[in-house]
Structure formats: C-alpha cells, structure tokens
Amino acid sequence: MVLQQALADLNAAYRAFFAFVAGRRKGPKVAESRFRSKKDRRQAVRFTKNARFSITAGGKLRLPKIGDVPVRWSRPCRRTPRQ
Structure with a gap:
C-alpha cells in the first residue's frame, strides 16, 4: 500500500510538471520532482x-x-x- 501511494504521488507530480511545461496547466510554477535527501532520515507514511x-x-x-x-x-x- 505504501509503495503504491508513493508511486501515485510521483505520477501526479510528473503529470503536473509536464502539463505546466507544455502550457496546459494554469496557476503557479511547478518545478521538477526532486529525490529525497540522504541526510534527512525522517520517515512519513500516509494510509488510504x-x-x-x-x-x-x-x-x-x-x-x-x-x-x-x-x-x-x-x-x-x-x-x-x-x-
């Protein structure tokens, strides 16, 4: 479940970014997705x-x-x- 949620979040982030680059998305600027920091060990989880x-x-x-x-x-x- 957790990995599926992470993939869904990544998919939504990339869709928003490429829609912004192509000019199909209105609103504030959307930056490219970044990897999580190797120095920050905080973990978070969200359950559906x-x-x-x-x-x-x-x-x-x-x-x-x-x-x-x-x-x-x-x-x-x-x-x-x-x-």
Missing part, C-alpha cells in the same frame, strides 16, 4: 482507507498483521477511535 487501520483509545495506530504501533502525530486526529 483501503489499509483497514484503526486508532486505539490510547492514540496508537493499529495495523493489520502488525499490531499496535506508537505514532507521533503531525496533526490532530480527526477520526474517533473505534470501539
């Missing part, structure tokens, strides 16, 4: 609804086949935990 994750009452993330994972949230959670 198909991932079947849930958020526990303690604020942990429950993933199928993995279990409860401690998370440092970057923004407030909008979903209420399932019981």
Whole structure:
C-alpha cells in the first residue's frame, strides 16, 4: 500500500510538471520532482482507507498483521477511535 501511494504521488507530480511545461496547466510554477535527501532520515507514511487501520483509545495506530504501533502525530486526529 505504501509503495503504491508513493508511486501515485510521483505520477501526479510528473503529470503536473509536464502539463505546466507544455502550457496546459494554469496557476503557479511547478518545478521538477526532486529525490529525497540522504541526510534527512525522517520517515512519513500516509494510509488510504483501503489499509483497514484503526486508532486505539490510547492514540496508537493499529495495523493489520502488525499490531499496535506508537505514532507521533503531525496533526490532530480527526477520526474517533473505534470501539
């Protein structure tokens, strides 16, 4: 799932860039995609609804086949935990 999401993001970025270069895209300038830094070790992940994750009452993330994972949230959670 995570690799599919990364490929979808890359595809959207390249489509926007080439549409801008060809003049088919209006709006602010779109730069070419860049590789992530080798010096920055921060990792981020985004799950779609198909991932079947849930958020526990303690604020942990429950993933199928993995279990409860401690998370440092970057923004407030909008979903209420399932019981």
